[in-house]
Amino acid sequence: MKMAIFCGASLGNHPLYEQKSLELADWMAAEGHDLVFGGGKVGLMGVMADRMLAHGRLAIGVIPTFLKEREIAHPGLTDLIVVADMHQRKAKTMELSQAFIALPGGPGTLEEISEVISWSRVGQNDGPCILYNVNGYYEPLKDLFDQMVSQGFLSQADRDKVLFSDDLGEIAHFIQTYQAPAIRRY
Template identity: 55%
Template structure:
């Protein structure tokens, strides 16, 4: 299985983010899965790649040329693909994936996982989307998703297609039993 992981190029303030990243990297590597990620060697990006490699997994990095030129590319990956733009990188990360997981990160991480979640609702992504909720990092976003349901902008069924969890075993079960949502239908409200 190819696991696309979105995450920060920083380690974060709390060491618990690093501990969770290591747990995810071990799970990917020890299960013989392949990590697909942004190709960087800093922050949680570098940590998850190093952990997967140390535990027998393969790692495919996809990095834009301008970041590679800044010497931010990880030097020991199984494969490193260079693209021209961030848009090309995002598309490649989507095309390779069998599942999407977001570790803690900044606006870029949030934008990337949000895109694949929204694509599922319109029938353009049939793969599971998971937010690894280390130390409650994504708790406010999870509550906002619930607000979307109560406000009528997201169905409960679609809400259940996105997992917020800090438990690797729960994530594994979610992946194993995942059924993609039906493509959203639009009706006139007149």
């Protein structure tokens, strides 16, 4: 399975983020999964790509021209797909991937996983969406999703289709048993 990993071009300020990213890559490789990601050589992107390549797995980068031109593209990937812009990057990443995991990251990481979750609700993504909740990073967002349910803006069934976890066993089970949400009707 190809897994899209949304992650930042920085390491964050706690060594646990890098450590858990390496553990995720080790788990992915052991399970026979491949990586689809933003194509960068820096930050958690570079950590994930380097580790997957070290395991002999595919590391497929999708990067817009303007970022490639800033010389942050990873030079040793299995494949580097260059697209025109960020919209095409997300569309291509989604096309290539069967599961979606967000590591801790900034606004770009949040935007990417949010769009994929949103696409699930309208029938444009049938893959599982997971927020890798390292060090409780995504707890405020988890609380917000629960508030969306309590305030009537998200159904409990759709909320249950998004996993917040840092437990690789739980993540594996979620992916294996995942069923896409019913297409939202109005």
